[in-house]
Amino acid sequence: MLKRIIKSRGLKGEIKVASDKSISHRAAIFSALARGESVIHNYLEAADTISTLNCLRLLGAKIEHNSAEVRIKGEGLHGLKEPDTVLDCGNSGTTMRLLTGLCASYPFFTVLSGDHSLNRRPMKRVILPLTLMGAEIEGRANGNYPPLAVKGKRLKGIKYDLPVASAQVKSALLLAGLDAEGETVISEPVKSRDHTERMLQAMGADLKVDGLTITLQPGKELGPQEFLVPGDISSAAFFMVAAALVPHSEILIKEVGINPTRAGIIEVLEKMGACIKLENRRTVGGEPIADIAVKSSELKGISIEGEIVPRLIDEIPVLAVAMAAAQGTSVVRGAEELRVKETDRIRAIVSELGRMGVSIVELEDGFIIEGDREKIKGAEVKSFGDHRIAMSLAVMGLIAEGETVIEGTEAVNISFPGFWDIMTRLAG
Numbered sequence: 187m188l189k190r191i192i193k194s195r196g197l198k199g200e201i202k203v204a205s206d207k208s209i210s211h212r213a214a215i216f217s218a219l220a221r222g223e224s225v226i227h228n229y230l231e232a233a234d235t236i237s238t239l240n241c242l243r244l245l246g247a248k249i250e251h252n253s254a255e256v257r258i259k260g261e262g263l264h265g266l267k268e269p270d271t272v273l274d275c276g277n278s279g280t281t282m283r284l285l286t287g288l289c290a291s292y293p294f295f296t297v298l299s300g301d302h303s304l305n306r307r308p309m310k311r312v313i314l315p316l317t318l319m320g321a322e323i324e325g326r327a328n329g330n331y332p333p334l335a336v337k338g339k340r341l342k343g344i345k346y347d348l349p350v351a352s353a354q355v356k357s358a359l360l361l362a363g364l365d366a367e368g369e370t371v372i373s374e375p376v377k378s379r380d381h382t383e384r385m386l387q388a389m390g391a392d393l394k395v396d397g398l399t400i401t402l403q404p405g406k407e408l409g410p411q412e413f414l415v416p417g418d419i420s421s422a423a424f425f426m427v428a429a430a431l432v433p434h435s436e437i438l439i440k441e442v443g444i445n446p447t448r449a450g451i452i453e454v455l456e457k458m459g460a461c462i463k464l465e466n467r468r469t470v471g472g473e474p475i476a477d478i479a480v481k482s483s484e485l486k487g488i489s490i491e492g493e494i495v496p497r498l499i500d501e502i503p504v505l506a507v508a509m510a511a512a513q514g515t516s517v518v519r520g521a522e523e524l525r526v527k528e529t530d531r532i533r534a535i536v537s538e539l540g541r542m543g544v545s546i547v548e549l550e551d552g553f554i555i556e557g558d559r560e561k562i563k564g565a566e567v568k569s570f571g572d573h574r575i576a577m578s579l580a581v582m583g584l585i586a587e588g589e590t591v592i593e594g595t596e597a598v599n600i601s602f603p604g605f606w607d608i609m610t611r612l613a614g
């Protein structure tokens with residue numbers, strides 16, 4: 187599907203963005219393992235999180251889904267059953283990696299597959315440590331890619347140092363460790379999103395976090411919960427950047443999760459000179475949330491690398507848009523993980539921003555941008571089927587001179603089906 191975007195004269199209004207994708211996946215999976223009925227309010231109704239519900243149903247979870255409310259009746263840590271067909275994880279890396287960890291610890295056979303994009307994303311990162319725990323997992327291309335065939339069994343806990351900061355791998359191992367023999371100790375090189383740790387603790391798991399090390403003692407049953415999923419900061423990011431860049435903008439984004447392991451985008455935009463205020467801060471269901479007010483302002487270039495990268499990894503495509511319109515040079519390094527997302531996001535940013543007139547140089551682990559708002563012009567660009575690339579290009583279109591035509595815009599349904607409606611409403 188094509189969308190045409192023209193330069194905006196100002197974004198105004200109050201919005202709510204899509205519910206948090208990471209929290210929605212986890213709330214569903216953990217509820218399926220709890221004993222009793224959990225209720226998830228404000229569940230993200232988007233392709234990725236629907237994939238998770240469909241897979242959990244095949245694993246025997248009893249799920250009622252009425253608009254954004256999901257009720258899941260779990261039968262405890264041993265309550266799931268062997269699925270009679272392939273678990274289709276669609277486009278969702280989180281679904282595949284977390285469920286691989288879960289299925290590895292059940293004494294049955296599971297096959298997990300995905301779409302064209304997901305079946306090209308690296309899976310050794312979960313297979314390797316799960317194999318150390320005793321699981322038997324085969325995958326295409328020597329275990330590198332899905333489809334995966336998992337022959338699960340009672341696993342042994344491990345002590346494992348994650349080579350890359352990945353909340354998906356961390357969560358897969360914690361799921362595998364919930365009912366393993368002996369403790370599971372995981373160390374991260376830098377902190378990645380910690381929703382799994384917060385939720386498992388709230389549900390009664392014996393899990394301790396000490397800096398970058400997580401220790402899980404197995405065998406505790408999980409208690410059912412009432413979850414309220416906040417707005418997704420990764421979805422809010424598109425409108426934060428849009429409002430910062432388009433002159434005469436003033437918006438309020440209500441009820442967004444601002445967990446510090448996710449909120450790197452706020453720190454970076456503020457350092458670039460954006461006018462952002464966090465209002466009405468509170469904690470809901472163990473997660474900090476706030477309303478985010480953003481006004482337009484002049485931005486300056488910035489360098490990003492090191493420990494902040496995992497805290498804004500999914501926001502780098504839209505940060506590149508902010509960098510393209512900022513004054514001066516911006517550099518992103520240490521973000522090689524972007525190459526193994528829904529598409530190679532470094533390649534996609536460099537090629538499509540380049541088409542729109544941006545001076546950008548590709549690096550193995552990031553890029554360098556010479557910001558100059560005057561040079562940004564409309565062009566025909568494509569999403570490569572990647573939701574975050576599609577939405578970032580839409581934000582580019584709001585500041586470009588002339589018309590921007592984006593191909594592959596249906597990709598937004600992966601994480602943010604209401605994106606185009608909200609954009610139309612804000613831009614008037």
Ligand SMILES: O=C(O)C1=C[C@@H](OP(=O)(O)O)[C@@H](O)[C@H](O)C1
Nearest residue numbers: 208280351352353354355499500
């Ligand atoms: O755990 C999660 O919910 C996610 C973790 C990140 O991936 P990695 O674990 O591969 O870093 C992120 O990019 C993805 O969008 C969601």
Ligand SMILES: C=C(OP(=O)(O)O)C(=O)O
Nearest residue numbers: 277278279280281500527
């Ligand atoms: C990388 C993403 O998700 P996943 O890994 O779950 O496909 C994303 O949403 O940007």
